[in-house]
Amino acid sequence: MLFTIASLIVAGLSAAAVYGTFHFVSARSTSSLGKESSRLMTEIQKNESKITELLRYKDGYCSKAQFQSINGQLSGLQSDLEKEKQSLISLEGNLDTAQQQVEEKEAHQQELKSSKEEDEIKLEELLTNYQDISSESISLEQRLAQSMKNLESIIGELTLTDDQKAELDKLNDTLSNAGENLRNLITEYESVNERLKMLREQHDDLEEEYTKLVEQQLGE
Structure with a gap:
C-alpha cells in the first residue's frame, strides 16, 4: 500500500x-x-x-515500527499456541497413563475378588467339614461310651478266667484310650473351628478396607 x-x-x-x-x-x-x-x-x-x-x-x-511490533506479537502468540499444543499432547499422554493405571487397578481388584471367592469357598468347605466331623466324633464318642458300659456289664455278669478277664480289661483300656483321644480330637477341632471363624472375619475386614482404598484411588 x-x-x-x-x-x-x-x-x-x-x-x-x-x-x-x-x-x-x-x-x-x-x-x-x-x-x-x-x-x-x-x-x-x-x-x-x-x-x-x-x-x-x-x-x-501502520508504520514500519508498528508493523514490526505487530509481527512480534503474532510470533509470540504463535509460540504460545505451540506451547499449548505441547501441553495438550502431554496432558493426553498423562490421561492415557492414568486410564491404564485405573484399568490395571480394576483388573487387580477383580483378581483379588476372584481369589477371595475361592478362599471363601475353601473356608466354607472347612467349616462344613468341621461340622460333619464334629457331629460324627460326638456320635462315635457316645457309641464308644455305650460299648464300654456294655463291656463292664458283661464283665460283671460272666464268670471269666483270668486270661479272659485280662483280655477284657485290655479291651476296656483300649476303649478308654480311644474315648480320651476322641475327646481331645473334638477339642482340637473346636479350636480349629474358632480360628477359621476368626480368619474369615479378618478376611472380610481386609476386603472391606481394600475396597475402600481402591475406590479412593480410582476417585483420584
Missing part, C-alpha cells in the same frame, strides 16, 4: 511537470490543440485530486 502511494505521488509530480510544460507549449500552440489540451488538463486535475486524497490518508496506515 505504501508503495502504491509513493507511485501515485511520483505520478502526480510527473503530471505537474507535464502541466508546466503544457502551459509553456500551449502559449505557442495553435487553436487546433485546444480540445486535446483541455482533455489533458482535466486528466491532470483528476490525478492531483487522487494524490491529495491519498496523501491525506497515508498517516492512517
Whole structure:
C-alpha cells in the first residue's frame, strides 16, 4: 500500500511537470490543440485530486515500527499456541497413563475378588467339614461310651478266667484310650473351628478396607 502511494505521488509530480510544460507549449500552440489540451488538463486535475486524497490518508496506515511490533506479537502468540499444543499432547499422554493405571487397578481388584471367592469357598468347605466331623466324633464318642458300659456289664455278669478277664480289661483300656483321644480330637477341632471363624472375619475386614482404598484411588 505504501508503495502504491509513493507511485501515485511520483505520478502526480510527473503530471505537474507535464502541466508546466503544457502551459509553456500551449502559449505557442495553435487553436487546433485546444480540445486535446483541455482533455489533458482535466486528466491532470483528476490525478492531483487522487494524490491529495491519498496523501491525506497515508498517516492512517501502520508504520514500519508498528508493523514490526505487530509481527512480534503474532510470533509470540504463535509460540504460545505451540506451547499449548505441547501441553495438550502431554496432558493426553498423562490421561492415557492414568486410564491404564485405573484399568490395571480394576483388573487387580477383580483378581483379588476372584481369589477371595475361592478362599471363601475353601473356608466354607472347612467349616462344613468341621461340622460333619464334629457331629460324627460326638456320635462315635457316645457309641464308644455305650460299648464300654456294655463291656463292664458283661464283665460283671460272666464268670471269666483270668486270661479272659485280662483280655477284657485290655479291651476296656483300649476303649478308654480311644474315648480320651476322641475327646481331645473334638477339642482340637473346636479350636480349629474358632480360628477359621476368626480368619474369615479378618478376611472380610481386609476386603472391606481394600475396597475402600481402591475406590479412593480410582476417585483420584
